[in-house]
Amino acid sequence: MKSARLIEFGSPLELEEKRDPSPKGTEILLEVLACGVCHSDLHLRDGYYQMGKGEKLWVKDRGVRLPLTPGHEVVGRVLQVGPEAGKVPLGAVKLVYPWIGCGECEECEEGTPQLCSSPKSLGIYQDGGYSDRILVPHPKWLLDTHDLLPEYACSYACAGLTAYGALKKSLPLSAKDHLLIIGAGGLGMFAAQLLPLLTDAKVIFLDLDEGRLAKIREFGFQTVNSSEGETSEAVRKIVGPKGVSAAIDFVNNSVTSSLAFSLLKKNGKMISVGLFGGELKIPTPILSLRSLTVRGSYTGSPSELAELLQLVSEKKLAPIPVQVKSLKEADSILNDLASGKVLGRVVLTGK
Template identity: 40%
Template sequence: MRAYAVKLFCEPISEIEVANPQPKGTEVVIDVTRCGVCHSDLHLQEGFYDLGGGKKLSLADRGVTPPVVLGHEVLGRLVAKGPDAPVSDDMIGKTFVVYPWLGCGTCEICQRGEENLCAKPCSIGVHRAGGYAEQCLVPHPRYLVDVTGIDPTLAATYACSGLTAFSALKKINIALDRDWLLILGVGGVGLSGLEIARGLGYKNIAVADIDPAKRELALASGASLVVDPRDSDALATLQAKTGGIAAAIDFVGAHATAEFGIAAIRKAGTYVVVGLFGGDITLSIPLLVLRAINLRGSYVGNLGELKELIDLVKQGRVRAMPVEAVPMAQANAALDRLRAGKVKGRLVLERA
């Protein structure tokens, strides 16, 4: 079958031919019809994360070795199963989104349903072949989530951008009707976060983004207030119009956005960083204590959270965000557009 893989870090992905997957044991095969394009794919293509201070985290040192068939926002039809896979006849041919953030499956963390935090990750599209391909092998049907009734191009994005935003939102505890939430960056994941936050009942949402077009999109999507974080009076504007930010979620994860988000939150506020753009944070320990603020990271989400999110979407509580389908053969062009910041919402690769 045809697939698209990173053969060399820092090089365009290549079209390759690989054998069709043959399911064994509990494995199942998904015939891929959609696969989202994520900023994490850019890191996988580059082969490192920027740790700040001139330091880099090599993906090869983390067990990611080319060739890597990219794609972790996988959606498609269930077409085959291994002899031990608990799959009913009516599931064959049905469309599912695939939960990709797999762990070892046996440790205590995996057993309590938090495979995304496993110390031995085996994620689809990272450590095992992903959805930039005609078919994708999944180790067990429990990772398949029914998306009947949801537009398939949109549904694919919930496996990462939607799930990541939803999980981050679950890590804050503020009053939905009166406290202010700040979203830093409204790229694909941040915009998904804005829509999900509105669906969860957040009434007061501020957005910070350096791109005026994205600020306009945020207002059109229901944000109450937008600021350019580069403006010298941006923090003062937030303080004056909100009375203090109760929680900030950073969907960029850069040095500048971290500094802005931490400065923006009020005493005992919460800053959650999601993005992996790169950099570091310098903190004053006395101020950390005196302000009593909470700082935490949030990495994707677990299978239970994906199911919760899909239920919210099916209930009509989460509005659709902008998505654009492009042919899978144009994967390199899609990655280039994403790298250049020329994407409104989310790009999804499509197979006819």
């Protein structure tokens, strides 16, 4: 098997070749057909998240161990099945649910392994899909891709699921409500694709890149370019002086989160999603006087991912633009992501 691996935090990924693993117990070996490159892989390579004021949250303190093959948005073809894995047809093409938990805690038992306190997520705590092979611990983590092509299906495991999970938390919203979405990158694109299926609220997207905003306008949404003048005023000009009923922050740094918070109307809700890093200062009386909700959202559950794939397939949603690249380009793609050069998603083919 050939993999692009992280050997040392802060260093480029290295290509490594070794013998294919053989699945033991309930494990399944897949040939990787497509693996999405996610912005959070960048934090993994750096080894930390920014916490604001120069403080860092180190991924090694959260249990990440090297060497590691990143990649948590994987579609693969079943190559070999472990002796206790049951009946899994060889050659079947499946999407891997990567947010695996310990299997024993309350969250895991309730079907929300993404919230497990001893996470075993693929591509973060165990080897992932920047490779031509991936070992998945149990067939229950393999989902039907319906008629979706691997390069389009893979990113629903993280970017699509994260956008879906956040949008669901902003509901219910009526046609009278305004929803502000900050960030028109990968997550914003998935949100734009899914929004018409979930709500008829009036949606405004905010970003500082005109190219990304132009793509969003093709979906029929209003946009505000935050690199031009007074952003808060520009949003209020569209939504009125009271503000927005809900805000989803896919960037979630110090600037965007305080902007989103300041634009909430009474009884408004803010959903913090992005991992760009920073901090939000909230005067406590404001929360109660204005009856506000601030909450986070992290990926989604296996049943939500299955529900999402079915929805996308049934409604024949137009695919998010995808650039297909080879494994040896993995590290340079992360550099492009870091400098904000990527439009839509980049997918590795495992070759």
